[in-house]
Amino acid sequence: MAIRISPKLLRQFTRPLSSTPSSTVAAVSPLNLDEKPGPEPEPTTTIPKPPIINAQSYVLDFHDVGKLFSSVLTAKLLRSTVNLHAVAIDPMVDIGIWVMRSKLMETPVIRDVILSAIKHTFYEQFVAGKDLEETGRTVRKIWDAELRAMLFYGSEHAHDNESCDRNFEAYLTTVESSKSLPPSSVSFMVVKISAICPISLLESVSNLLRWQKKEPSFSLPWKLDTLPIFSDSSPLYHTLEKPDPLTREEEIDLELGHQRLLNLCRRCAELNIPLSVDAEETKVQPAIDYLTYSAAIMINEGGHQGHPIVFGTMQAYLKDARERMLLVVNGARKIGVPVGFKLVRGAYMASERKVAASMGFESPIHGCIEDTHACYNDCASFMLDKVAHGFGGVVLATHNIESGRLAAKRARDLGIGKENERIQFAQLYGMSETLSFGLKNAGFRVSKYLTFGPVAEVMPFLLRRAEENRGLLSSSSLDRQLMRKELSRRLMAGFLR
Numbered sequence: 001m002a003i004r005i006s007p008k009l010l011r012q013f014t015r016p017l018s019s020t021p022s023s024t025v026a027a028v029s030p031l032n033l034d035e036k037p038g039p040e041p042e043p044t045t046t047i048p049k050p051p052i053i054n055a056q057s058y059v060l061d062f063h064d065v066g067k068l069f070s071s072v073l074t075a076k077l078l079r080s081t082v083n084l085h086a087v088a089i090d091p092m093v094d095i096g097i098w099v100m101r102s103k104l105m106e107t108p109v110i111r112d113v114i115l116s117a118i119k120h121t122f123y124e125q126f127v128a129g130k131d132l133e134e135t136g137r138t139v140r141k142i143w144d145a146e147l148r149a150m151l152f153y154g155s156e157h158a159h160d161n162e163s164c165d166r167n168f169e170a171y172l173t174t175v176e177s178s179k180s181l182p183p184s185s186v187s188f189m190v191v192k193i194s195a196i197c198p199i200s201l202l203e204s205v206s207n208l209l210r211w212q213k214k215e216p217s218f219s220l221p222w223k224l225d226t227l228p229i230f231s232d233s234s235p236l237y238h239t240l241e242k243p244d245p246l247t248r249e250e251e252i253d254l255e256l257g258h259q260r261l262l263n264l265c266r267r268c269a270e271l272n273i274p275l276s277v278d279a280e281e282t283k284v285q286p287a288i289d290y291l292t293y294s295a296a297i298m299i300n301e302g303g304h305q306g307h308p309i310v311f312g313t314m315q316a317y318l319k320d321a322r323e324r325m326l327l328v329v330n331g332a333r334k335i336g337v338p339v340g341f342k343l344v345r346g347a348y349m350a351s352e353r354k355v356a357a358s359m360g361f362e363s364p365i366h367g368c369i370e371d372t373h374a375c376y377n378d379c380a381s382f383m384l385d386k387v388a389h390g391f392g393g394v395v396l397a398t399h400n401i402e403s404g405r406l407a408a409k410r411a412r413d414l415g416i417g418k419e420n421e422r423i424q425f426a427q428l429y430g431m432s433e434t435l436s437f438g439l440k441n442a443g444f445r446v447s448k449y450l451t452f453g454p455v456a457e458v459m460p461f462l463l464r465r466a467e468e469n470r471g472l473l474s475s476s477s478l479d480r481q482l483m484r485k486e487l488s489r490r491l492m493a494g495f496l497r
Contacts, residue, residue: 059408060438062478065486068437071145074490080430081483083125088480096122100463115455126430127154127458128450132177135452138429143185146440148447150276150395150426151178152190154458157199161256167195168260175267187424187447188276188311188395189268193288196264197257201250205287208246210239222251224258227293227331227339229286231323235364237356238283261291265299269309276342276395279313282352282364293328293339301337307422308340308393316376317346317365325379329386340393342426343379345372345400373403380407384423388414393422397449399432401478408442418443434479 062068069077096118105111128149129135139149151174158164171191178186194202212218213230230236246254261277268275277292279285289312296310312328314321325341332339346352346365353363366372376398383394384407396407404425416423424445427436440446451461 059412059442060405060435061441062434062438062482065482066489067441068434068482069486071437072433074487077483077487080125080433081480081487083121083430084480084483087122087125088477097463100459115459118459119455122462123455123458126428126451126462127455128429128452130452130454132174132452135450136177136181138450138452139181139185142429142448142450143182145437146446147436148185148187148424148445149181150188150190150447150449151186152192152278152449152451154451154453154461155192155195156460157194158196159198159200161198161253164196164198164257164260168264171196171264172267175264175271175273178271178273186273187445188274189264190276190278190449191261191264192278192280193257193261193291194280194284196260197287197291198253199284201253201257202284202287204243204246204250205254205290206284207239207243209286209290210236211243214239215242222246222254223290224294225297226290227297228324228327229289229293231320231327233320233323235282235320235356235361237359237361258291258294261295262298265295265310269299274307274309274311274340274393276311276340277313279315279344279346281348281355282318283355296332296339297335297337300339301335306338306390308338311340311342311393311395313342313344314379315344315346316379317349317372319364319366321375322378322382325382329382329392333391338392340395340422341379341383342395342397343376343383344397345376373400376400376403377406381410384410384414384416387420387422388416395424395426395447397426399427399435401435404435404439408439408444411444418445421445432479434482 072080099105099114105114128138135151139151142149153167153170153174155167155170158167171189175189178189208218208220209229212220213234214236265275277288280288292310292312296308296312299310300308314325328339349365352365356363366375380394380396380403383392386392387394396403398404398407407425411417411423424447425436425439426447426449427433429448429450436446436448451458453461
């Protein structure tokens with residue numbers, strides 16, 4: 001039977017985040033962070049008027065740059081400023097991408113020179129280290145700055161079981177490495193399903209799941225218990241014809257992929273470190289959600305004081321994100337399983353639009369950035385409410401200052417502080433330092449997403465990040481501005497260190 005989203009269900013987003021000009025806002029008195037919210041209200045029949053929030057002047061303070069960057073050495077601050085200025089220039093990114101994909105990389109001497117130049121600039125800015133030893137030093141440095149680490153071995157798509165096993169071992173070794181790091185310094189392990197299950201198989205499984213959405217009577221004998229994967233507005237254009245069933249060999253490979261994920265989840269549960277499953281392109285996301293939610297039902301149910309261990313990722317730039325989040329949360333609550341989400345805007349915008357256009361379909365992504373912002377803020381408010389009332393967990397992964405301010409204000413209103421392990425903010429390593437330190441100084445848990453691996457192996461990941469995050473790279477103006485201000489302050493004060 002098809003799952004439908006009713007207007008009543010959508011009205012559960014009753015506390016959207018919003019902002020208004022500060023001239024219209026009355027002063028806000030400080031909140032008692034020990035105050036707990038009352039019982040969770042029942043869904044209403046009308047959407048209440050959003051609360052008026054002066055996000056510009058409440059909770060986060062970016063004015064004291066000395067305090068903001070107090071834990072950053074001058075050399076690191078200077079290097080970051082130069083690197084962020086460089087990546088903010090579109091032609092610089094274009095040239096870098098062209099060089100890395102050109103035949104120049106086939107000449108050993110030239111390749112070594114290029115990789116060396118990258119290692120000492122962009123790689124050191126955005127990658128935590130070439131191996132676990134270097135990455136461990138980075139974890140300790142950010143831990144000293146009162147930030148935590150989300151560890152991700154920078155692998156991309158696997159195409160066979162051999163490469164899946166190799167990536168699984170790398171992930172498992174990463175999990176084990178947390179035992180040698182300061183307690184609580186690692187907030188999450190991060191995994192890409194396409195690194196532990198062949199990408200072609202994920203495409204086949206996604207096609208079959210989409211067809212079952214179109215034809216509910218379509219049987220999938222290998223399918224395990226899971227949570228809702230689609231809403232009625234989810235894009236199904238990737239599957240226009242009835243797909244072939246999985247072969248026996250493919251079913252075995254799917255089970256192997258599922259077991260790799262479960263083994264990682266179980267080890268993370270033993271070490272009490274949550275595991276976050278990254279989102280990917282919509283052509284394979286149904287299979288990723290299927291495996292993630294199946295694992296969540298097995299691992300999150302019972303134990304851990306109601307804290308989810310397995311977190312999925314919701315991409316707010318997708319038009320169906322609100323509806324799918326509601327369906328998953330409601331489905332999980334019905335069976336008594338806590339769910340966690342990492343909430344992001346999304347990192348595949350160019351490719352998603354290109355694929356949809358090539359097939360003659362409307363893009364699955366919101367038509368304007370304002371709609372994406374609104375979706376992100378609504379989903380953040382929804383999950384903050386759930387967490388405040390004891391259900392689930394959320395990682396608010398954002399580089400957007402306004403979203404950070406609004407979510408911080410909403411969290412404070414709900415009495416959510418640093419002591420609540422179920423909510424934290426996150427930014428990529430080497431980016432949005434202003435927001436990371438601002439949120440940390442305001443009393444929230446903040447993590448940096450630490451990608452690591454050898455230069456040559458991590459380059460496909462970095463190239464994709466560069467291509468898909470041009471707007472983000474060029475919009476780091478506040479970071480650059482405040483870093484320059486702090487450098488000037490230190491020079492004037494003679495505090496070079």
